Amino acid sequence: MTQQDKAEYIARYYGYNNQSRKAMEEAGELIQAINKFWEGPMENGNVSLEEAALCKEEIALMEELADMQIMIWQMCYFHGMDLTETIEGKLDRQIRRISMERGIPQEQRERILNTFLGGRR
Numbered sequence: 001m002t003q004q005d006k007a008e009y010i011a012r013y014y015g016y017n018n019q020s021r022k023a024m025e026e027a028g029e030l031i032q033a034i035n036k037f038w039e040g041p042m043e044n045g046n047v048s049l050e051e052a053a054l055c056k057e058e059i060a061l062m063e064e065l066a067d068m069q070i071m072i073w074q075m076c077y078f079h080g081m082d083l084t085e086t087i088e089g090k091l092d093r094q095i096r097r098i099s100m101e102r103g104i105p106q107e108q109r110e111r112i113l114n115t116f117l118g119g120r121r
């Protein structure tokens, strides 16, 4: 039994109406946790991620990321969605955008495309 299987059981038990609202609630909690870490330990970007890490705000962030992952699995179950190809497309598009950023030397551009997209453009 995978973690996703367990999330799907929970989804079936509570149903779409409850869990779609729960997903919105968890999304809000995740936004708050990211913000608390950013404004707290990271002091609005004045402290590095490494220096800010391993504090109660980061543990809280981990909890909320886990909650969101569980809700994403449940929403995908309800809608019969498999995100694999959509995620792949979005990642490739962003890597392509990075490779096209101004100031990136041609050699590095080629290396990025070869590494992540097998040379595809």
Ligand SMILES: [Mg+2]
Binding pocket: 026, 029, 063, 064, 067
């Ligand atoms: Mg939560």
